[in-house]
Amino acid sequence: MGLRADGETAPGDQRRPHRAAGEGPHVLAGAGPAGGTGRGRGRGLRVDLGVQHLAAAARAEALAARLRERVPHVVDVYVGEVGPVIGAHVGPGMLGVVIAPQL
Numbered sequence: 590m591g592l593r594a595d596g597e598t599a600p601g602d603q604r605r606p607h608r609a610a611g612e613g614p615h616v617l618a619g620a621g622p623a624g625g626t627g628r629g630r631g632r633g634l635r636v637d638l639g640v641q642h643l644a645a646a647a648r649a650e651a652l653a654a655r656l657r658e659r660v661p662h663v664v665d666v667y668v669g670e671v672g673p674v675i676g677a678h679v680g681p682g683m684l685g686v687v688i689a690p691q692l
Contacts, residue, residue, distance in 0.1 A: 636660065639667045639687035643676045652684055664691055 638656050642649035649668050657663055671683065 633662055635662045635664050635691040637665045637667065637689050637691060638663055639669070639685075639689070641669060641671050641675075641683075641685040641687070643671050643679060643683040644681035645684060646670070648682075649684060652686070656686065660688065 638653065638660060640649045640653045640656070646668075653666050653668050657666055671679070671685070676683075
């Protein structure tokens with residue numbers, strides 16, 4: 590899943606190796622409501638960020654640092670490894686990003 594410029598969700602890109610993904614997750618994260626082009630722009634919407642990974646802790650921490658700089662009004666950033674159910678489907682090297690508004 591991804592976020593369109595209007596802040597609504599849309600189907601995301603196809604799966605691909607992390608080497609081919611390039612800047613994908615953190616570029617997409619900047620396009621959502623908190624990132625500048627959606628409904629939350631300019632309203633000071635406070636958000637939490639989550640970066641999930643599987644056997645890629647260093648890449649996840651680096652991505653979390655880039656997101657903290659790029660996404661405005663971040664309150665907390667969580668980095669964690671996915672569990673075995675998701676891990677069995679995605680494989681090592683997976684990164685995922687969650688941007689959640691604070692309620």
